[in-house]
Amino acid sequence: MKELSALSLQQKTIKALGVNTKDAKISLSYLSVAFATLLIGGILGLVQGLQRAGLLELPPWLNYYQVLTAHGILLLLVFSTTFTIGYQYANLSHSLGGLLPKVRKLAWSGFSLMIIGVILVVTMIVLNEASVLYTFYPPLAAHPIFYVGLVFVVLGILACCFGVFINYRHWRKTHPGQTTPLLAFFAMGVFVLWFFASIGVTIEVLTLIPWSMGIVETTNVMVDRTLFWWFGHTLVNIWYLVATSAWYVIVPKIIGGRHFNEKLIRLVVILLVILNIPGGFHHQIIDPAISESIKFLHVFMSLSIAVPSLMTAFAMFAVFERAGRKKGGKGLLGWITKLPWGDVRFLAPMIAMISFIPGGAGGIVNTSNQMNQVIHNTMWVVGHFHVTVGMSVVMTFFGICYWLIPYLTKRKLTPQMNRLGVIQTIIWTVGMILMAGSQHLVGLLGDPRRTSFTTYGDHPRALSWIPYEYVMGIGASLLLLGVIIQVYAVINMMFFAPKGETTFPVAEPEDNALPAPMWTERWGLWSVLLLMVVAMAYVVPIVDMIVNAPPGSPPIKTW
Amino acid sequence: MHRLEEMWIAISSGILVIFMIIVGYQTFALGMGPPSNKEIIDPQKVDQTAPFDEPGITKIGENEYEVVMTLQTFGFNPNNIEIPAGAEVHFIMTSKDVTHGFQIAGTNINAMVMPGHIQRISHTFDKPGEYLVLCNEYCGTGHQLMSTTIVVK
Numbered sequence: 001m002k003e004l005s006a007l008s009l010q011q012k013t014i015k016a017l018g019v020n021t022k023d024a025k026i027s028l029s030y031l032s033v034a035f036a037t038l039l040i041g042g043i044l045g046l047v048q049g050l051q052r053a054g055l056l057e058l059p060p061w062l063n064y065y066q067v068l069t070a071h072g073i074l075l076l077l078v079f080s081t082t083f084t085i086g087y088q089y090a091n092l093s094h095s096l097g098g099l100l101p102k103v104r105k106l107a108w109s110g111f112s113l114m115i116i117g118v119i120l121v122v123t124m125i126v127l128n129e130a131s132v133l134y135t136f137y138p139p140l141a142a143h144p145i146f147y148v149g150l151v152f153v154v155l156g157i158l159a160c161c162f163g164v165f166i167n168y169r170h171w172r173k174t175h176p177g178q179t180t181p182l183l184a185f186f187a188m189g190v191f192v193l194w195f196f197a198s199i200g201v202t203i204e205v206l207t208l209i210p211w212s213m214g215i216v217e218t219t220n221v222m223v224d225r226t227l228f229w230w231f232g233h234t235l236v237n238i239w240y241l242v243a244t245s246a247w248y249v250i251v252p253k254i255i256g257g258r259h260f261n262e263k264l265i266r267l268v269v270i271l272l273v274i275l276n277i278p279g280g281f282h283h284q285i286i287d288p289a290i291s292e293s294i295k296f297l298h299v300f301m302s303l304s305i306a307v308p309s310l311m312t313a314f315a316m317f318a319v320f321e322r323a324g325r326k327k328g329g330k331g332l333l334g335w336i337t338k339l340p341w342g343d344v345r346f347l348a349p350m351i352a353m354i355s356f357i358p359g360g361a362g363g364i365v366n367t368s369n370q371m372n373q374v375i376h377n378t379m380w381v382v383g384h385f386h387v388t389v390g391m392s393v394v395m396t397f398f399g400i401c402y403w404l405i406p407y408l409t410k411r412k413l414t415p416q417m418n419r420l421g422v423i424q425t426i427i428w429t430v431g432m433i434l435m436a437g438s439q440h441l442v443g444l445l446g447d448p449r450r451t452s453f454t455t456y457g458d459h460p461r462a463l464s465w466i467p468y469e470y471v472m473g474i475g476a477s478l479l480l481l482g483v484i485i486q487v488y489a490v491i492n493m494m495f496f497a498p499k500g501e502t503t504f505p506v507a508e509p510e511d512n513a514l515p516a517p518m519w520t521e522r523w524g525l526w527s528v529l530l531l532m533v534v535a536m537a538y539v540v541p542i543v544d545m546i547v548n549a550p551p552g553s554p555p556i557k558t559w
Numbered sequence: 560m561h562r563l564e565e566m567w568i569a570i571s572s573g574i575l576v577i578f579m580i581i582v583g584y585q586t587f588a589l590g591m592g593p594p595s596n597k598e599i600i601d602p603q604k605v606d607q608t609a610p611f612d613e614p615g616i617t618k619i620g621e622n623e624y625e626v627v628m629t630l631q632t633f634g635f636n637p638n639n640i641e642i643p644a645g646a647e648v649h650f651i652m653t654s655k656d657v658t659h660g661f662q663i664a665g666t667n668i669n670a671m672v673m674p675g676h677i678q679r680i681s682h683t684f685d686k687p688g689e690y691l692v693l694c695n696e697y698c699g700t701g702h703q704l705m706s707t708t709i710v711v712k
């Protein structure tokens with residue numbers, strides 16, 4: 001009892017004093033790494049976009065696939081991971097009344113492990129010892145240190161997972177009979193999923209280290225590939241879940257509304273956690289060694305994610321309409337004009353949400369047997385993940401910066417900075433529409449992804465792709481401009497914006513809302529269900545790949 | 560939960576089920592499933608293993624051909640294939656080194672070709688022309704050069 005009152009006192013102090021400085025330091029450190037990475041990754045993106053269109057020749061000491069490997073790993077792995085941890089730990093600290101000292105220690109250990117890992121990985125890429133792209137499909141064999149670096153990154157992620165689990169458990173114990181605050185519930189979803197996602201890639205990388213060192217002669221390429229996508233696809237959906245946390249809980253507050261029915265929100269989180277991992281299989285729809293019936297099962301398992309996504313779409317529009325009408329919006333669509341379009345904290349995540357409509361539709365194409373065969377490994381896929389990750393996720397992340405960073409640094413979002421943010425959002429949107437739009441179109445015409453500039457001996461079909469590649473180059477240029485503005489905004493809000501109070505925007509439930517059901521907190525049960533779904537999806541094909549395996553492949557370096 | 564929410568969830572799930580029926584019908588009734596062959600081979604002994612010891616094109620029926628093909632950085636063997644219009648071609652492929660892709664631009668032919676695994680895919684070339692065949696999985700520094708043509712006369 002004493003502990004309880006001490007804790008609620010602590011929570012009250014946090015409300016009064018704003019952010020806990022020690023916790024803010026953790027979040028700010030992760031966010032700094034995130035935006036430094038974004039800048040480098042963005043520059044590499046433009047280099048690549050221009051080379052791809054034949055507008056830029058790379059110097060002899062740098063090759064396209066090196067740039068592509070770095071761009072993929074820095075943005076898809078490092079930027080998204082560090083941003084997520086920075087943001088989720090801030091959510092946790094805010095909603096659970098501060099991090100526990102040992103959780104802080106875990107977050108810092110995770111930080112060091114990740115930095116070491118990223119340095120090792122990047123060094124190998126720079127030395128051209130690891131031009132294996134983000135997917136590092138064996139038997140392409142990178143330098144062993146590349147894989148060791150990846151192990152460090154995963155260990156860092158795991159440290160942060162345990163930090164969240166410990167803090168969550170502690171809160172539950174000290175608050176018997178209470179459901180956790182929504183943001184903490186989301187954080188549990190994100191890190192539970194992350195924990196189980198990491199298992200696949202950890203096994204893969206640990207087998208590749210002795211193989212790349214020559215201690216083990218061969219590796220099973222099909223199993224490696226399958227384990228990679230267990231992780232690789234889930235990772236993308238982790239970013240999506242992170243973005244969703246802001247859509248459901250933060251955005252309603254910013255527009256002056258209330259959050260949606262908490263039971264539905266929690267159900268969406270639980271479904272996304274349980275159903276996610278088998279989605280990875282749709283990256284292997286045209287692989288050999290997996291039977292058509294297993295692939296059919298995976299089409300279903302991948303698509304099942306569409307149900308919680310459609311529930312999200314429904315909930316968000318309901319929240320917007322309610323908020324708009326409360327402010328006097330009339331008629332069928334009048335409420336739309338009442339939304340704060342000039343507020344970057346709303347505009348950026350709103351465009352992110354809208355872009356999830358084409359993003360999700362494209363995802364359905366990618367997941368389906370026959371349609372996948374049309375677009376597999378074409379530019380379409382590149383367009384798809386630039387819409388989903390580059391818009392739906394990253395624009396939400398950008399929007400979060402404009403309140404999270406001032407909150408953490410005890411500064412204010414000035415009207416000028418807000419205007420700059422709106423301009424950034426517009427530039428980013430136009431850049432993405434141009435780039436991802438032309439990538440989708442040219443992909444349908446057959447232009448392959450992951451290929452440097454080529455005309456295939458001036459084949460007329462390949463020549464017909466070039467105009468689209470120019471448009472991609474223009475889009476990529478705008479996007480780099482967007483990156484520069486965003487990084488400037490982040491630095492400004494970290495160090496130069498005027499001091500002041502920024503509140504953490506957490507939406508309240510509707511007045512007549514029912515309390516969130518306690519059964520949603522059964523993370524042990526959700527983990528068991530997740531493992532059952534994973535077992536349904538993976539046991540049969542992986543056993544088949546191992547039992548009916550061909551002689552394995554030795555490491556090969558082809559660059 | 561609200562009545563409207565329940566309806567929405569029911570509709571979403573219903574769409575999913577209808578979708579699966581269509582995909583399943585195409586795959587299992589119309590034989591339009593994705594390439595999923597399950598034969599295996601020793602990736603280090605491709606040259607000594609039939610049929611890949613003799614890659615090439617064989618006529619196996621009335622305007623029906625079989626192409627036994629090996630993929631290796633950064634080329635296809637055989638290359639520059641010629642066939643008459645309307646020919647049905649069965650490709651039997653494997654990789655001698657890393658993972659490659661086999662894509663014929665402008666058709667729905669698209670398959671991963673991996674070391675240790677034999678992939679099969681068939682297509683009927685109705686329209687004459689010079690088809691561009693390319694590798695669509697990154698396989699090394701010369702990946703962008705890995706292409707050939709199929710001439711349909």
Ligand SMILES: [Cu+2]
Pocket residue numbers: 631632633658659660694695696697698702705
């Ligand atoms: Cu190739």
